[in-house]
Amino acid sequence: MNTDADHLHEDHKTGIMRWITTTNHKDIGTLYLFLSLTMFFVGGAMALIIRAELFQPGLQLVNPDFFNQMTTMHALIMIFGALMPALVGLANWQVPLMIGAPDMALPRLNNWSFWILPFALSMLASTLFFEGGAPAAGWTLYPPLVLQGGDALPYAIFSVHLLGLSSILGAINIIATILNMRAPGMTLMKMPMFVWTWLITAFLLIAVMPVLAGAVTMLLTDRFFGTSFFTASGGGDPVMFQHIFWFFGHPEVYILILPAFGVISTIIPAFSRKKLFGYDSMVYATASIALLSFIVWAHHMFTVGMPLAGEIFFMMTTMLIAVPTGVKVFNWIATMWQGSMTFETPMLFSLAFIVLFTIGGFSGLMMAITPVDFQYHDTYFIVAHFHYVLVPGAIFAVIAAVYFWLPKWTGKMYDETLGKIHFWLTTIFVNITFFPQHFVGLAGMPRRIPDYAVQFTDFNAISTIGSFGFGIAQILFLYILYKTLQQDVTADNKVWEGAEGLEWTLPSPPPYHSFEEPPKVE
């Protein structure tokens, strides 16, 4: 490995200043991933407070207001602090490596888009210590309830602005990189699927983040500057907020899942030793999911009182999403079909992703049926659904990506046995946590309640046990990462027998300026 020698020729700082001033895509990718991991544990601790209170009926640990702060903060931190930075971190590391570029197109902007995040997230988290506590109206911030909040509200709104700003800058950078810096010969339809999914995701981010910023700014002026966008007594409409919010919110959930699709589309072919089936249709399916995401938002609000025609429209467009999503699942399975599979940790997480994400997709299809959604809406059935698509969905894909590319990034191989133990513990406990939530939801337990009627006790107790098991399993993940980094560099360039793509032509770890000479792609 000659990377250390390369570093000596570089004029870059060491110690803490290296990380603060870095404009290198790998360093920034690492920062994103490290921040994400930290926030994953912070948000996870909040989830465990929620689950501990719900272990038994009656209030034992926290008062209802603090419980509401936990549900609100858990969601905001997990979405904006854990998942989105993880995906941007993966993009930072992988996009230049995969398209044969030396770095991101806008390296200084890259530094800034990362360093906004720790400040924004600390400001958001600091509201927990305010008088009156953190925002407690749910992450969806519905007025009028959210306007009853105390001093936390302007801070939360400002941090949402900053988080959105960071996302937009990151997205601009990713688009500029992908469109301008591909190696000669790499046409759009030859790009790796991960790059494709991130290109589409970046456009979604630019389209909807300003919408969220607008919505929360209107909350701000309603609260402090005497407007009444969302107050009926002043001529406003509380439901309008929900329309604006979900016009952001639905594409947002695809922002969280499309790059995950890209990861799975990379890992499945590698361990099946067979090319991704239906590459073109995968690209078109991703693009159609993204386009459809703009015309389905009101399915989050079927019970607000909509005209019949509106309900029918949003029901049908929502059902339509099942088609491109189905195409993706079928293509993954066709990729495995008659392959030559091995089951290393990244592959195990990817296979679990396909099964468990599809289960979340099935419950999503059930909810699209408006007349039945009147029953499902705002119950634990919904909670089970979106945790199935986000935890064994998006988070499993991030974990799979880390196991898959960590040997490339560091040149160090993780412990395969421990990785498999981590996989099995995580997969078993994630199901123990979330599967029973389908049952209590159908049986009538509303979401966002700190205390419940006694008939829901058993499944809630099981779910709580599962959640603590899941939490402990992630400490093992930390240990695996720590143990990997303690070793010497051992991994070869290719790492995985079936891996394909430009990143595997570089040494492990790759040199500081990934590709100084653009590689040729036939």
Added chain:
Amino acid sequence: MRNFIVFLLSTIPALALGDWEVNLPRGVTPTSILAYDLHMLIFYITVIIGIGVFGVMFYSIIHHRKSKGAVPANFHENTKVEIIWTVIPFLILVGMAIPATQALILMEDTSEAEVTLKVTGYQWMWKYEYLEDNVSFLSRIDSESNKARKLNSGVDVRNVKNYLLEVDNPIVLPINAKIRLLLTASDVIHAWWVPELGGKKDAVPGFVNEMWFNINKPGIYRGQCAELCGKDHAFMPIVVKAVSKAEYEKWVMNQQNNNKIANKK
């Protein structure tokens, strides 16, 4: 460790007491039954699709593994197959959308109601007004549940009858009559939901929403607020007592007399 075992043992009676209900209630109104039947239909369709898709996947996982000497095939695209697995799911969805749309049209038809009940959500109670009969009252969580639900109340909530699902003044409604609800709220958004009556609707301040149901069986049906409305969101239950028409009329008379007495005072 010993404490832990004692703790585990202490949960056994709780397990025995509990209720392992795993599904939507079928309910007692045409709309709830319609929703239930659709729910089961879509559920079975997804189960069948799931068995098919996961079946192929696990077949492949078992048989096409390197340790069994599988050699990777070369194919990686097939337009015909792609068209098939785009069109077939689409047709299945059309098959689902037809009954769903029919059900929706029925559910949104609030015309020709016999009883109109106006529901107003407050933090954290409900107000009910019987518009034709001039009867109105507030409905709050009952005092026993309210005491037990406090943080560290020292009350074992398992001994509280209908914990969190009991109110001081239940709604009384006649069976076999189309009942129209007009929903609104005075402060924040609430949602009125009794699972066995089918569906829920938001109560939005400044706006009036409508829903209807027709109860086909006398009984007591319980539900609660289903839209986060602040700290006591979990503590604003709904109780509906469905009785025969004769009994309902008697109840209305009683209420009207009580109101008169109350007004004279």
